[in-house]
Amino acid sequence: MSSESRRSARSSAVSEAPLRKIAIAGNPNVGKTTVFNRLTNLQQKVANYPGVTVERKSGTLMGADGIEVVDLPGTYSLSPSSVDERVAHDVLVGRMDGEPRPDAVVCVVDATNLKRNLYLVTQLLDLGLPVVVALNMMDVAEKREISIDDDALAEELGVPVVPIVATAGTGLDALRTALYAAVGGAPDGSTGASPSLPTNGQAENGRAENGRPAPSSVRWSLQPAVERAVEDLADRLAEAVPDWTAAQRRFEALSVLTSDPLLESWADDAPAFAAAVRETTDALEDRGVPYRHAESLGRYEWIGPRARRVTQQAGEADEPTLSDRIDAVLTHRVAGPLIFAGLLLLIFQAVFSWAVPAMEIVEEAVGWTSRAARAGLPGGLVEDLVVEGVIAGVGNVVVFLPQILLLFFFLGLMEDTGYMARTTFITDRLMRSMGLSGRSVVPLLSSYACAVPGIMAARTLDSERDRIITIMVAPLMSCSARLPVYTLFIAAFIPAGSAFGMIGYQGLALFALYLLGTGMALVAAWVLRTVVFTGETSTFAMELPPYRLPRAGHLWQRIWGRVRLFVLRAGKIILGASVVLWVLASFPRAAPDPDRQAQRRAARAQYQAMVDSVAAARGRPPEAITSGRLPDAVAVAKARRDRTLTAIDARAASAQVRQSLIGRFSRTIEPVMRPLGFDWKITAGIVSALAAREVIISALATLYSVGGEQDVVLREALRSDTDADGDPVFTPLVAVSLMVFFVFALQCMSTLAVAKRELNSWGWPAVMWLYMFGLAYLFSLVVYQGGQALGLGA
Amino acid sequence: MDGSSPPTAPLTTFPDGEAVRICQIGVPGREARRLRGRGLHKGCEGCVWSKADACVLGLDTCVFSLQRDVAAQILARPVPTLTRLSDLSPGQGGPLRRYATADPPRRLLEMGLVPDTPVQLVRRAPLGDPLYLNVRGQALSIRTRHARLIHIHTA
Numbered sequence: 001m002s003s004e005s006r007r008s009a010r011s012s013a014v015s016e017a018p019l020r021k022i023a024i025a026g027n028p029n030v031g032k033t034t035v036f037n038r039l040t041n042l043q044q045k046v047a048n049y050p051g052v053t054v055e056r057k058s059g060t061l062m063g064a065d066g067i068e069v070v071d072l073p074g075t076y077s078l079s080p081s082s083v084d085e086r087v088a089h090d091v092l093v094g095r096m097d098g099e100p101r102p103d104a105v106v107c108v109v110d111a112t113n114l115k116r117n118l119y120l121v122t123q124l125l126d127l128g129l130p131v132v133v134a135l136n137m138m139d140v141a142e143k144r145e146i147s148i149d150d151d152a153l154a155e156e157l158g159v160p161v162v163p164i165v166a167t168a169g170t171g172l173d174a175l176r177t178a179l180y181a182a183v184g185g186a187p188d189g190s191t192g193a194s195p196s197l198p199t200n201g202q203a204e205n206g207r208a209e210n211g212r213p214a215p216s217s218v219r220w221s222l223q224p225a226v227e228r229a230v231e232d233l234a235d236r237l238a239e240a241v242p243d244w245t246a247a248q249r250r251f252e253a254l255s256v257l258t259s260d261p262l263l264e265s266w267a268d269d270a271p272a273f274a275a276a277v278r279e280t281t282d283a284l285e286d287r288g289v290p291y292r293h294a295e296s297l298g299r300y301e302w303i304g305p306r307a308r309r310v311t312q313q314a315g316e317a318d319e320p321t322l323s324d325r326i327d328a329v330l331t332h333r334v335a336g337p338l339i340f341a342g343l344l345l346l347i348f349q350a351v352f353s354w355a356v357p358a359m360e361i362v363e364e365a366v367g368w369t370s371r372a373a374r375a376g377l378p379g380g381l382v383e384d385l386v387v388e389g390v391i392a393g394v395g396n397v398v399v400f401l402p403q404i405l406l407l408f409f410f411l412g413l414m415e416d417t418g419y420m421a422r423t424t425f426i427t428d429r430l431m432r433s434m435g436l437s438g439r440s441v442v443p444l445l446s447s448y449a450c451a452v453p454g455i456m457a458a459r460t461l462d463s464e465r466d467r468i469i470t471i472m473v474a475p476l477m478s479c480s481a482r483l484p485v486y487t488l489f490i491a492a493f494i495p496a497g498s499a500f501g502m503i504g505y506q507g508l509a510l511f512a513l514y515l516l517g518t519g520m521a522l523v524a525a526w527v528l529r530t531v532v533f534t535g536e537t538s539t540f541a542m543e544l545p546p547y548r549l550p551r552a553g554h555l556w557q558r559i560w561g562r563v564r565l566f567v568l569r570a571g572k573i574i575l576g577a578s579v580v581l582w583v584l585a586s587f588p589r590a591a592p593d594p595d596r597q598a599q600r601r602a603a604r605a606q607y608q609a610m611v612d613s614v615a616a617a618r619g620r621p622p623e624a625i626t627s628g629r630l631p632d633a634v635a636v637a638k639a640r641r642d643r644t645l646t647a648i649d650a651r652a653a654s655a656q657v658r659q660s661l662i663g664r665f666s667r668t669i670e671p672v673m674r675p676l677g678f679d680w681k682i683t684a685g686i687v688s689a690l691a692a693r694e695v696i697i698s699a700l701a702t703l704y705s706v707g708g709e710q711d712v713v714l715r716e717a718l719r720s721d722t723d724a725d726g727d728p729v730f731t732p733l734v735a736v737s738l739m740v741f742f743v744f745a746l747q748c749m750s751t752l753a754v755a756k757r758e759l760n761s762w763g764w765p766a767v768m769w770l771y772m773f774g775l776a777y778l779f780s781l782v783v784y785q786g787g788q789a790l791g792l793g794a
Numbered sequence: 795m796d797g798s799s800p801p802t803a804p805l806t807t808f809p810d811g812e813a814v815r816i817c818q819i820g821v822p823g824r825e826a827r828r829l830r831g832r833g834l835h836k837g838c839e840g841c842v843w844s845k846a847d848a849c850v851l852g853l854d855t856c857v858f859s860l861q862r863d864v865a866a867q868i869l870a871r872p873v874p875t876l877t878r879l880s881d882l883s884p885g886q887g888g889p890l891r892r893y894a895t896a897d898p899p900r901r902l903l904e905m906g907l908v909p910d911t912p913v914q915l916v917r918r919a920p921l922g923d924p925l926y927l928n929v930r931g932q933a934l935s936i937r938t939r940h941a942r943l944i945h946i947h948t949a
Contacts, residue, residue, distance in 0.1 A: 076904045112931075115930065116905065116930075116932070119904060119906075134906070213861065288856045288858055289856070290856070290896055292896070295899050297903070297908060300906075321931075323933070324928075331919070334920070336920055337920050421935070424935075425919050425935050428918060428923070428924055429923045429924070430921060540901040540935075540940070541899070541901045541934065541935070541936045542924075542935045543933070543934055543935075544926070544933035590897040694947050
């Protein structure tokens with residue numbers, strides 16, 4: 001993967017030139033992505049780091065083909081406790097598989113919050129890599145009357161410091177120049193380098209030697225007892241990784257002292273070292289040395305006075321900013337939740353209703369394409385494969401786009417303005433009581449519209465554990481694809497009356513189905529939290545970034561990136577599944593039925609006879625009768641012929657399904673589904689709807705030989721169907737059992753595909769499908785058997 | 795000390811996380827020398843909490859795990875100028891003094907909640923948790939559970 005992503009299209013001409021790599025590090029919300037966009041001019045590739053769900057964004061440094069820029073996840077620290085930090089740590093230390101250690105690091109720093117941002121900088125300095133500090137948000141700092149002496153800061157840190165305003169593009173040329181210097185000048189083959197850029201200049205502020213700033217290490221100090229322990233461990237590490245520099249080893253020894261996941265990884269790679277670490281921590285603990293926060297305190301002790309020395313603040317720090325005043329309303333204990341609820345209603349409304357016209361257009365377009373394909377293709381299997389397999393599959397992907405676009409527009413707005421963090425603040429307590437976190441609210445509610453964007457929205461969760469739980473329960477929220485199924489069966493089998501003359505039974509039934517799904521989602525979350533993900537939850541400490549105006553370009557990039565991922569990654573799987581299901585429903589072919597052939601011929605002959613008789617009566621050739629306006633008698637005969645042919649086709653399709661692998665499979669497993677009240681036809685409907693829930697309607701229409709998807713006709717057909725003994729197949733109890741089955745069963749290939757993509761494994765989606773199917777079976781069984789026991793089966 | 799200062803009490807009698815000032819170390823000679831050697835002396839300030847059957851006294855430089863009978867002979871009084879962050883009322887604040895635990899959540903430290911940093915409680919979330927803090931002009935949200943571990947110096 002990495003070799004592919006490292007090869008940019010333009011660099012192929014200079015592939016012999018050594019590839020240099022620059023990593024971008026920085027705290028969240030400091031404009032790291034904007035700097036990355038500016039440096040790469042939006043020529044980027046997105047991939048995943050192996051084994052984790054963290055995105056690896058990379059691009060080519062503008063004007064230098066041989067220099068790759070990698071955007072690391074935003075972190076406050078390199079001590080690995082979250083997945084993001086683990087990735088940043090592993091890449092920078094050089095422990096990431098398939099990812100060579102970068103040659104230099106640029107650290108984006110928020111000028112308005114220098115002290116906290118310098119924490120990460122001191123860690124980067126300890127790594128022994130050339131570091132360039134990009135002092136961002138100088139404009140915001142200026143507005144707040146904070147001035148920073150960047151020369152003095154460079155002096156203190158011993159590395160180049162470049163003041164920039166990433167949003168406006170100010171200082172980016174200087175930053176590029178400093179970066180060239182950091183990696184030892186632009187590589188030779190860089191024909192694409194813009195001539196206006198110096199390619200081997202001195203860094204802005206750095207003390208460059210041979211055009212390359214010397215790696216620098218800060219002299220912050222640890223408590224003596226801890227320092228000795230770190231030195232010992234760094235020595236021990238030399239046996240395991242002899243090619244590492246002393247700086248690398250020291251950094252790793254310090255990190256492993258307080259990071260359990262890191263210690264575990266060393267337990268596999270170098271058991272002796274891991275054992276030494278355990279001994280050391282035990283000894284420190286016995287002696288009461290507070291080693292766990294020694295690093296943080298040591299670094300801040302060093303940073304504090306230096307940050308003060310280079311920063312000058314004219315204004316009063318306590319003065320409430322605009323953000324503070326906005327928050328007084330948006331996080332107010334009464335107004336805050338009300339405003340958030342209103343916003344959610346708006347998003348709901350948008351995804352449920354505003355997306356519908358666009359979805360109808362998509363469906364129209366898919367229908368039109370199908371007709372065009374049928375007209376243009378030779379008939380038979382190829383035509384069926386293209387229309388029913390491929391086009392229907394693509395349609396299944398594209399039909400979600402309007403909802404996804406709209407939802408991601410709103411989510412993007414919430415993230416870009418900084419409001420998302422406030423929604424977490426408001427709902428955290430409530431969600432925590434159910435085993436989730438405040439950040440799960442939006443993904444879960446989005447899943448009422450569609451679990452696909454809902455699962456993708458779970459990316460905003462920074463705790464891996466919360467993210468997995470949220471994704472695992474999101475498909476239990478009744479999505480809009482279940483609605484047509486609910487509607488059909490409710491209309492067919494739930495009486496239209498109302499309780500107390502107010503609440504309609506049908507509406508009540510629909511509400512109960514939604515409630516059932518939602519309730520189960522919360523129960524499932526609670527079970528996952530208490531059974532699977534036991535133990536201490538990660539520390540919740542969340543920055544509430546200052547409100548910002550969203551920028552159209554950034555917002556669009558965010559939306560487009562996610563939509564692209566959905567179409568490319570999930571689309572492939574959905575398309576494949578559609579084709580497979582088509583094959584299962586189409587093979588083996590049913591033998592042509594001689595009776596039906598005869599019926600077809602008879603219907604055509606009848607019509608021809610009518611045409612002939614009219615032609616004879618008028619003394620004109622038959623062709624003259626059928627061209628132009630048809631006489632009434634002929635028109636009636638034609639309509640009758642078409643009706644008959646459609647009915648014969650429908651019976652043939654029904655026979656085909658009965659004959660197909662799906663039909664055979666359904667009849668084989670009928671005994672298993674029987675206790676739920678489902679005969680083989682309903683089972684075949686469920687099996688056909690494995691890829692997408694709403695397919696059960698067209699599948700039942702085919703099985704019941706109802707031409708087209710005429711709901712009313714289908715409803716009648718369902719009600720009047722009888723089994724061999726003459727008892728009705730569908731009783732209200734069977735309908736309820738089937739609806740309950742649909743509340744739980746994960747009949748959606750798109751959801752599985754997107755869950756696989758987001759969780760980067762097939763394991764979780766498999767568990768998801770199994771537990772939801774288990775719930776569906778169990779609850780339908782209870783409904784049907786319980787109902788029968790209560791005498792409701794008739 | 796003026797007459798209004800609270801009375802001294804054995805270390806074992808303080809609730810978990812209480813900030814105390816040591817007033818008298820009434821343990822026998824050798825043990826006293828050992829404790830003094832590691833930094834425990836009259837007038838020093840720290841936090842107490844209990845762990846299994848030990849009484850833990852956390853100072854800035856060292857954490858003592860004391861047996862209950864030893865702890866019972868050390869007298870201390872609460873420090874009235876220190877308040878737990880979770881107990882502040884909205885608008886109140888002051889410099890962070892220390893964490894009342896030997897193992898403070900590292901995330902909090904990394905995000906700038908370190909000793910001597912001015913911290914203000916701005917408001918609580920609608921359901922009372924988490925808290926909205928102002929740390930040096932930066933808005934930060936942490937849960938009450940963690941705020942209980944943080945002692946703020948309120949003048």
